[in-house]
Amino acid sequence: MDEFTLRIFRFDPEDGQEPRFDAYRVPYRDGMTVLEALFEVLDHQDGSIAFRFSCRGAVCGACAMFINGSHRLACQTQVKSLGPEVTVSPLPHLPVIRDLIVDMEPFWRKYEEIKPYLIANSEPPEKERPQDPEDRKKIDEMINCILCGACYSSCPMVWTGEDYLGPAALLKAYRFVADSRDDASEERLAVVSTEKGVWRCHTVFNCAEVCPRSINITWSLQQLKKLAVRKALF
Amino acid sequence: MPERVTDPSVLRRSRDTWPGNYKVGMWAWVLHRITGLGLVLYIFLHILVISTGLAGPASFDEMLHRLHSPVFLVMDSVVLAGALYHSLNGIRLLLFDLGIGVRRQREMFWAVMVVAVALFLVAVAKVAPLL
Numbered sequence: 001m002d003e004f005t006l007r008i009f010r011f012d013p014e015d016g017q018e019p020r021f022d023a024y025r026v027p028y029r030d031g032m033t034v035l036e037a038l039f040e041v042l043d044h045q046d047g048s049i050a051f052r053f054s055c056r057g058a059v060c061g062a063c064a065m066f067i068n069g070s071h072r073l074a075c076q077t078q079v080k081s082l083g084p085e086v087t088v089s090p091l092p093h094l095p096v097i098r099d100l101i102v103d104m105e106p107f108w109r110k111y112e113e114i115k116p117y118l119i120a121n122s123e124p125p126e127k128e129r130p131q132d133p134e135d136r137k138k139i140d141e142m143i144n145c146i147l148c149g150a151c152y153s154s155c156p157m158v159w160t161g162e163d164y165l166g167p168a169a170l171l172k173a174y175r176f177v178a179d180s181r182d183d184a185s186e187e188r189l190a191v192v193s194t195e196k197g198v199w200r201c202h203t204v205f206n207c208a209e210v211c212p213r214s215i216n217i218t219w220s221l222q223q224l225k226k227l228a229v230r231k232a233l234f
Numbered sequence: 235m236p237e238r239v240t241d242p243s244v245l246r247r248s249r250d251t252w253p254g255n256y257k258v259g260m261w262a263w264v265l266h267r268i269t270g271l272g273l274v275l276y277i278f279l280h281i282l283v284i285s286t287g288l289a290g291p292a293s294f295d296e297m298l299h300r301l302h303s304p305v306f307l308v309m310d311s312v313v314l315a316g317a318l319y320h321s322l323n324g325i326r327l328l329l330f331d332l333g334i335g336v337r338r339q340r341e342m343f344w345a346v347m348v349v350a351v352a353l354f355l356v357a358v359a360k361v362a363p364l365l
Contacts, residue, residue: 007239009248021248022236046236069247069255092250154250156263203330205259205339219336226333 001028001084006037008049009089011096019096021087022046028079034086035063035074038100051100058212061148065100066092071150071210091153107149110165114173114191119184135180142175142220144213151207151217163196167207167217170198174220177227185227193228201225258340266323269316276313304365314357318350 006026011019024041032040038051054060056075063074066089068082079086094102120129151167152158158166165173173192176182192198198221207217239245246252256264287297300306326342329335335342 007244007248008236021239021245023239024236066248066250069250069252071250087244087248089248156260202263203259203327203336203339204263206257208339209257209259216337218330218339222330222333222336225331 001080004028004037004079004084004086006041007085007087008038008041008099010049010099012098013096021089032079033075034065034067034072034077034079034082034088037079037086038074038088049100050098059146061146061212064091064148064150064153064212065089066153071154073148073150073212076212091149093153093159094149102149102153104149107147107152107166107168111147111169111172113165114169114176114188115184116169116172116176118176118179118182119187120181121183129181131179131181138180139175139178141215142171142178144215145171145175146213148212150210150212154206154210156204156206157200157202161196161200164200165192165197167201167221170201170224171215171217171220173197174224177224186231189224189228189231192224193231198224198228258343262323262326262339262343262346265319266327269320272316273313273320276316302364307361307365311354311358311361315350315354318353319346322346322350 003025005023007021007023009019010022024045026037026040026045035053035056038049038053042049051065051074052062053075054062058073058076061073064071065074066072067074067077068085068087071091074088088100090096090100090102094104094106097103118129145168147168149168151171155164155167157164170192173188177185177188201218201221203218203222205218208215208219211217247254249255253264283301284297286300287294323343323346326335326339326346329342330339
């Protein structure tokens with residue numbers, strides 16, 4: 001493959017035009033990622049395209065996009081794995097600000113609702129709060145989340161439920177509920193065990209399928225459901 | 235200069251709501267919804283059809299005769315297929331709520347499909363001689 005077609009979603013709310021896709025011919029080089037291809041276009045063909053990125057190494061979560069039928073990180077996706085035609089659009093079901101950039105405001109607002117920080121009742125220690133390796137292991141998977149929003153955008157319950165907290169926020173809630181150092185499980189379960197929380201999840205598993213960190217988010221949500229039932233019954 | 239994309243098939247495939255982009259769990263969910271609605275509709279049709287045989291023994295026999303016509307047998311097969319899928323996938327979903335197989339959801343879907351198709355074929359083999 002010497003060259004491939006890169007189609008980019010274009011939208012500028014200020015120019016009064018309908019959204020469209022523009023197609024560019026991009027020279028391929030070995031190991032090229034979709035993010036590098038976007039830069040190739042930005043640098044040499046069209047300086048007007050807008051997209052988010054930061055770390056280029058799949059740890060910051062800024063470049064989540066809808067690429068060839070799936071939610072992926074542009075920096076983590078090899079052009080070679082997609083073939084000679086690559087179509088890139090912004091994360092679906094979030095308001096588009098411009099081109100590939102979406103407004104993550106609903107995502108962050110819901111994220112805040114579950115109190116995404118450690119709440120410990122004990123006095124702050126001099127150095128840090130130690131944790132057994134065994135206890136830490138329980139949250140290894142959830143800690144890998146980079147808050148890219150791929151799961152949120154892929155979830156049909158998010159598409160249809162304006163208030164649904166969504167997979168990422170609920171995963172984070174479980175991350176703290178399962179953390180041996182955290183003392184606010186009750187508080188968090190109260191937020192989570194509602195119709196806008198875990199009970200809106202219909203185990204469609206899109207979140208687990210698209211997560212660029214291979215986190216099975218649904219598993220954590222199922223754990224929360226179990227804890228919520230236990231709390232209500234006993 | 236970029237070229238404007240106008241190919242409708244490309245534009246269709248660029249959406250996550252396009253069925254070609256569905257993943258396994260999404261298919262399982264969509265099929266569950268469709269068969270669920272279908273089964274609700276069936277209950278009402280069923281009541282309607284049965285009510286045509288209530289005007290005495292003769293009308294009851296007539297109704298039974300109608301129910302054995304190829305059209306009804308084919309429609310029954312459709313109901314059976316939907317009911318099989320909906321109930322077996324329902325078990326899959328219940329197992330998830332018990333915490334079983336949450337990390338094996340794709341395999342569970344295919345297991346549902348294999349069992350549903352197998353039971354369906356058994357039923358068809360029984361019904362086919364009646365046609």
